[in-house]
Amino acid sequence: MKKQYMPLLTACLMIVFLLLASACSGSSKSNTASNSPSPSATPAASASTASASFPRTITSAKGEQVTIAKKPEKVALVHWGLTEDLLSFDIPSIGIALPFAEKQSLLSIDLYKPYMDKHKEVTIVGENTDVNMERLLQYGPDLIIAGTETNQKVTDQLTKIAPTIFIDETKTDVWNDWPGVMTKFGEILGQEDIAKQNIDKFNSKVTEAKGQLKGVQGNVAYLQVRDKTMWLQGTQYAGHYYEPLGLKAPEQAKGEGAAITLEGLVQINPDYIFLGYFNYRDKSLPALADEWEKSDVWKTLKAVKDNHVYKIDGEVAYGFGPISRMFGTDAIVKALK
Numbered sequence: 346m347k348k349q350y351m352p353l354l355t356a357c358l359m360i361v362f363l364l365l366a367s368a369c370s371g372s373s374k375s376n377t378a379s380n381s382p383s384p385s386a387t388p389a390a391s392a393s394t395a396s397a398s399f400p401r402t403i404t405s406a407k408g409e410q411v412t413i414a415k416k417p418e419k420v421a422l423v424h425w426g427l428t429e430d431l432l433s434f435d436i437p438s439i440g441i442a443l444p445f446a447e448k449q450s451l452l453s454i455d456l457y458k459p460y461m462d463k464h465k466e467v468t469i470v471g472e473n474t475d476v477n478m479e480r481l482l483q484y485g486p487d488l489i490i491a492g493t494e495t496n497q498k499v500t501d502q503l504t505k506i507a508p509t510i511f512i513d514e515t516k517t518d519v520w521n522d523w524p525g526v527m528t529k530f531g532e533i534l535g536q537e538d539i540a541k542q543n544i545d546k547f548n549s550k551v552t553e554a555k556g557q558l559k560g561v562q563g564n565v566a567y568l569q570v571r572d573k574t575m576w577l578q579g580t581q582y583a584g585h586y587y588e589p590l591g592l593k594a595p596e597q598a599k600g601e602g603a604a605i606t607l608e609g610l611v612q613i614n615p616d617y618i619f620l621g622y623f624n625y626r627d628k629s630l631p632a633l634a635d636e637w638e639k640s641d642v643w644k645t646l647k648a649v650k651d652n653h654v655y656k657i658d659g660e661v662a663y664g665f666g667p668i669s670r671m672f673g674t675d676a677i678v679k680a681l682k
Contacts, residue, residue: 568619
């Protein structure tokens with residue numbers, strides 16, 4: 346009996362041991378899966394993380410609370426001056442208003458291609474302060490972004506189409522404070538990181554440019570060249586091309602700037618002149634600078650004598666957003682180096 350009992354006990358113990366080992370092994374796999382998701386589980390985890398910041402509530406210009414239920418997929422920006430601020434964000438579809446007529450749009454030029462390619466769909470919903478309500482309604486945005494002043498006349502109409510957030514143009518200088526606008530866009534879209542990356546990138550470029558322009562002496566005049574007029578770009582709208590780059594503005598350029606004659610330019614007699622053409626890509630169009638350059642008076646200018654006159658694409662360089670200003674900064678550095 347004793348000989349029969351011992352093998353049976355041993356067999357039972359072995360079975361119990363095997364069952365325990367199997368259970369421990371299963372428990373170990375379970376813990377590993379929860380701590381390190383398999384490749385098939387990763388996208389679900391990423392999607393969950395990406396949507397964690399929604400819903401979010403944004404305070405619009407007049408204090409009203411606008412709740413954005415989920416990450417916007419179709420965003421309409423009806424303020425014509427802020428398009429560049431929006432282009433860098435990851436949005437599948439955007440509806441935008443243009444500064445001029447659609448046929449004059451710059452968005453098709455090579456400079457903007459990398460930004461335009463980020464979006465699967467781009468729809469034009471307005472030109473300057475005129476919002477095409479029929480086209481906007483047809484576009485069907487999840488969210489509309491507008492300006493309190495620029496879009497004042499259509500405020501009620503916009504809010505009936507989709508949740509609308511207004512940028513307060515009495516508190517934010519939308520024409521100069523693009524970092525403030527971009528930061529607000531980042532908050533609205535749940536893409537604060539992209540806003541910060543673009544602001545940091547621009548600041549780094551300006552710091553580098555300032556270092557490269559240390560040797561530039563004298564003052565610089567930026568002129569806006571039109572067909573029948575010339576405009577001296579003032580520090581109010583072109584200030585980013587003066588002090589941040591370590592460059593000096595003529596006394597007459599401090600403030601808004603103004604239309605200027607050739608005789609007025611002679612009185613300033615700047616050390617450097619940038620001619621920002623608004624027909625830069627189409628030389629067949631007239632430009633007042635072409636007439637000035639034929640004049641003997643033009644040849645008396647210090648900048649002309651020293652060969653310090655530079656021609657740039659003013660339509661882009663004098664724009665309001667970060668893409669234009671990075672382009673302008675590069676053009677100035679290239680010329681003055």
